Amino acid sequence: MAVDGLFIIELFRKISGHFKVYDNDPIFHSDLKSTRVVRDLVLLENQIPMSVLQTLFDLTKDPISDHFSLVQLALIFFEGASNTTISAKWTELQRSGVKFKKGSECGSLIDIKFSKGVFKIPPLLVDDCTEFFFRNLIAHEQQHSQGTHYITSYALLMDYLVNSAEDVAFLRDLGIIKNHLGDDNKVSSLFTNLCSEIYSGKFCYGDLCDKVHQYYNQPYNKWKANLKRDYCNSPWTILPVVAAILILFLTIWATLFTTLPVFNVNFKL
Structure with missing residues (x-):
């Protein structure tokens, strides 16, 4: 448990970018192996108690180079591992x-x-x-x-x-x-x-x-897509929309002609 815990802590620290990753690192220079490590870490049978990880982290903490807490390092690691770019069907x-x-x-x-x-x-x-x-x-x-x-x-x-x-x-x-x-x-x-x-x-x-x-x-x-789908996808749905627009236009036109003489009289007075 101690060896596995130290491995996880070192992994978290390297992924944060504050610890050097060597050229011969077997994990960070192979995306396939990195993915398998992430998969193994989330398995229930591989879980290590947080108290154990925290104790190991505190014992190995460098006050100069360690800028994040253990929880912050874990969030950085799993956020990058689970990031997806698109999810729309x-x-x-x-x-x-x-x-x-x-x-x-x-x-x-x-x-x-x-x-x-x-x-x-x-x-x-x-x-x-x-x-x-x-x-x-x-x-x-x-x-x-x-x-x-x-x-x-x-x-x-x-x-x-x-x-x-x-x-x-x-x-x-x-x-x-x-x-x-x-x-x-x-x-x-x-x-x-x-x-x-x-x-x-x-x-x-x-x-x-x-x-x-x-x-x-x-x-x-x-809004435009819904309008086309609901009202403009066939002649039978287009006709009521055109009729409604025409009625609205005629109503506005009639209202203008009805009120226009009143405005003219008020203006002369």
């Missing part, structure tokens, strides 16, 4: 007026764009080799802490957006996903399994997700 995005279109087939697969409320996602062919292709590239990225994790970021973004077979069918209808597996549930499970226990600290779609959140949080976009 298709239905939530659509309610705010976000649209999805097939991107270019000539460019890169990861060239996903968002502009003026439109997601443009290059088409992806999903067949029996797709999972092995992504797994190998993701494993390669996770073993190296340097550089941006482009394939990992792509898999994470698709996992955040694809949560069910219905989501896959939606993308398939748009031509964004070409499903050669025959079952939309298999495609949904593919992205879920790809993103299990992977490190997302080098997410390359941060700016894109910020744009999505800004668009999603604008009330005007939600």
Whole structure:
């Protein structure tokens, strides 16, 4: 328990940035191992009493270099480990007026764009080799802490957006996903399994997700999307809206003509 406790304290101190991480560190220079350490720490059978950790922390505390309490170090560590960049589902995005279109087939697969409320996602062919292709590239990225994790970021973004077979069918209808597996549930499970226990600290779609959140949080976009969905999706719903607007206009027009002579008389007097 003492050895495990000292390991956790050293891990927390290094993640805070106030303690040097050496080049041969087996954990901090492998994102895959870092993710597995986080997973092991949250397991119930691996929990160490806080009183033990606090005692070990107090005994090894350096008054010069230790700027955080044990609780603060733990919060810093788990905040970084659990940070996610995007959490909006298709239905939530659509309610705010976000649209999805097939991107270019000539460019890169990861060239996903968002502009003026439109997601443009290059088409992806999903067949029996797709999972092995992504797994190998993701494993390669996770073993190296340097550089941006482009394939990992792509898999994470698709996992955040694809949560069910219905989501896959939606993308398939748009031509964004070409499903050669025959079952939309298999495609949904593919992205879920790809993103299990992977490190997302080098997410390359941060700016894109910020744009999505800004668009999603604008009330005007939600109001416009609701108006189109509830009143402008068919001629039978459009006609009552047009009639209501026409009646309102005629009422205002009649009111102006009724009151205008009164204003003219008062003005002459």
